[in-house]
Amino acid sequence: GVALRLIPFDWQHLADDLAARRFDLALAGIYVTDERLKRFVLSDPYLTSPVALIVKSKDVGHFLDRDAIEAQKNLAIAVFDDPVMSALARRLFPEAEVKVMPSYDDLPGDPDVDAAIWTLEQAKAWAAARPDYAAVVPRDLGGHFLIAYLMPENALALRSYLDYWLRLQDVNGFKARMVRKWIEGRPEERKQPRWSILRNVLDWQGG
Numbered sequence: 075g076v077a078l079r080l081i082p083f084d085w086q087h088l089a090d091d092l093a094a095r096r097f098d099l100a101l102a103g104i105y106v107t108d109e110r111l112k113r114f115v116l117s118d119p120y121l122t123s124p125v126a127l128i129v130k131s132k133d134v135g136h137f138l139d140r141d142a143i144e145a146q147k148n149l150a151i152a153v154f155d156d157p158v159m160s161a162l163a164r165r166l167f168p169e170a171e172v173k174v175m176p177s178y179d180d181l182p183g184d185p186d187v188d189a190a191i192w193t194l195e196q197a198k199a200w201a202a203a204r205p206d207y208a209a210v211v212p213r214d215l216g217g218h219f220l221i222a223y224l225m226p227e228n229a230l231a232l233r234s235y236l237d238y239w240l241r242l243q244d245v246n247g248f249k250a251r252m253v254r255k256w257i258e259g260r261p262e263e264r265k266q267p268r269w270s271i272l273r274n275v276l277d278w279q280g281g
Contacts, residue, residue, distance in 0.1 A: 081096065083096075085155075085156055089110075092114060093226065098225065099236075101224075103193075103221055104223070105219050106222050114225060115227065115233050116225070119222045121220075121221040121253075122220055123193035123194050123221070125217045125218065126192055126196075127191060127192075127197065128201055128209060129188070134208050134210055137212055138212060143212060149188050150186050151167050151170045151189055152175050152189070152190040153175070153191055154174070154178075160174065166217065182206070193221075195257045
């Protein structure tokens with residue numbers, strides 16, 4: 075019984091906009107962080123993804139595990155202009171230079187960047203369109219992205235509703251279908267109607 079309004083937001087102002095109740099629910103691949111847990115209400119995670127790196131295809135062997143990564147000198151890691159990503163990169167790669175980029179589309183034009191950090195699903199999608207790059211999940215790197223819906227403080231009733239809705243979508247197969255379609259890039263399978271004499275033998279189309 076409510077009207078739906080879709081409101082674009084800027085990542086840099088997401089927390090302030092939510093605190094000011096500019097909108098009731100934020101959804102756009104939002105990571106679960108300690109700061110957001112303390113300040114806002116979050117749904118149960120609807121997606122979990124390992125930390126992945128976008129690297130040049132010829133350099134994949136240098137990023138297969140933590141030891142290989144730490145053995146590299148003057149390592150440069152790219153991240154989005156996002157405090158969550160920057161903090162994660164500095165925690166995982168304390169000796170590396172962290173370079174902030176407005177978009178990973180700028181990666182091919184910056185030869186000094188060795189790798190970019192992202193979720194596995196996003197890294198695979200980005201690299202799939204660029205044969206010179208690959209997505210890698212290094213061994214022993216640790217860390218996962220938990221992705222959830224973000225709500226203003228005290229939105230406990232809305233969170234309960236969303237969590238219950240998410241469980242229903244998991245049980246009825248909707249979540250799995252959406253993952254196949256939007257993340258794995260596989261088209262939905264069309265279910266054929268059950269065989270019947272009227273339709274398959276007599277070619278009755280109904281009416």
